[in-house]
Amino acid sequence: xxxxxxxxxxxxxxxxxxxxxxxxxxxxxxxxxxxxxxxxxxxxxxxxxxxxxxxxxxxxxxxxxxxxxxxxxxxxxxxxxxxxxxxxxxxxxxxxxxxxxxxxxxxxxxxxxxxxxxxxx
Amino acid sequence: xxxxxxxxxxxxxxxxxxxxxxxxxxxxxxxxxxxxxxxxxxxxxxxxxxxxxxxxxxxxxxxxxxxxxxxxxxxxxxxxxxxxxxxxxxxxxxxxxxxxxxxxxxx
Numbered sequence: 001x002x003x004x005x006x007x008x009x010x011x012x013x014x015x016x017x018x019x020x021x022x023x024x025x026x027x028x029x030x031x032x033x034x035x036x037x038x039x040x041x042x043x044x045x046x047x048x049x050x051x052x053x054x055x056x057x058x059x060x061x062x063x064x065x066x067x068x069x070x071x072x073x074x075x076x077x078x079x080x081x082x083x084x085x086x087x088x089x090x091x092x093x094x095x096x097x098x099x100x101x102x103x104x105x106x107x108x109x110x111x112x113x114x115x116x117x118x119x120x121x
Numbered sequence: 122x123x124x125x126x127x128x129x130x131x132x133x134x135x136x137x138x139x140x141x142x143x144x145x146x147x148x149x150x151x152x153x154x155x156x157x158x159x160x161x162x163x164x165x166x167x168x169x170x171x172x173x174x175x176x177x178x179x180x181x182x183x184x185x186x187x188x189x190x191x192x193x194x195x196x197x198x199x200x201x202x203x204x205x206x207x208x209x210x211x212x213x214x215x216x217x218x219x220x221x222x223x224x225x226x227x228x
Contacts (some may be wrong), residue, residue: 006138010168035217045158045209047217061216062122105203105213107156109177111165 002077004096004112012120017084020115022096024077029053034079035099035108036070038092050099051065053080059104086119093117123147123212127190127220133228140197142223144210149190151214156188157195158209160222165207170195 007021022034035050044088053072060068064075069082083090097108125145133141139178144155153173159167168177173193183198197204205227210220 012159044221045211047218047219059216097165101153102152102213105154105215105217107168107171107211107213108158108166109168109171111167114165 001110002032002098004110006094006096006112006115007051009116009118011120012086013118014087014121016086017082018086018090018117019080019082020094020096020117022079022081022112028077029072029074029079033099033101034070034072035097036068036081036097037097037108039095039114040089041091041093046053048081048094050105053079083117086117088119091117091119123150123215123218125212125218127208127210129221129223130221131224131226132169133226134200135228136200136202138200139226140200140204141193142195142197142208142225144193144195144220145174146191146193146212150193150212153189153195154212154214155186155188156211156213157184159204159206160209161206165208168209183197191195197225 003025005023005025019072031054033052036048051070052056097111100106126145128143143183155173158168174186185196187194207222207224209222
């Protein structure tokens with residue numbers, strides 16, 4: 001089964017942006033839907049958005065509209081999540097996962113290992 | 122957005138005991154599109170249950186899901202030492218949302 005491998009930890013200044021990658025290892029993205037979820041320290045899970053690369057279709061959570069962009073490079077089977085206008089509240093572990101859709105959305109499996117993004121001056 | 126409320130916040134039990142976790146939705150979840158995940162410290166969540174009651178591949182049969190509409194339950198029939206973790210529910214009938222989690226710890 002395809003594994004999702006994410007880029008390494010990042011430390012960013014407030015006001016800057018971060019771009020996290022998620023690469024399908026051992027296969028291709030094919031017709032996968034890739035979703036992004038974040039988890040602030042000691043907190044729960046928060047869905048950010050998803051992309052269906054084969055249709056170049058994206059859907060973002062209302063909270064992140066205008067601040068998040070999800071893109072894909074099918075030649076390298078990689079999905080990117082860029083978040084701009086970082087504040088300390090964006091300090092979190094960011095996960096990618098395959099979204100197994102029933103209709104518009106679905107459950108998440110498998111997951112990447114997570115990428116810690118720390119926002120600090 | 123659909124708000125999912127999990128209870129209790131923490132469940133203190135001993136190995137071998139039965140665990141019953143609740144997930145209540147602020148409105149009916151379309152087609153019972155609800156999943157359950159297990160998360161251990163420093164790890165990514167692991168899918169246990171999808172479509173409210175279907176067990177994911179490789180998940181032991183001591184884990185079961187039930188419920189419909191606005192009320193869902195995850196049951197662990199006999200707790201094994203590796204089951205002590207945080208559990209989240211997630212709905213995907215609408216824009217995905219998660220519950221705040223239930224921690225199952227050792228009594």
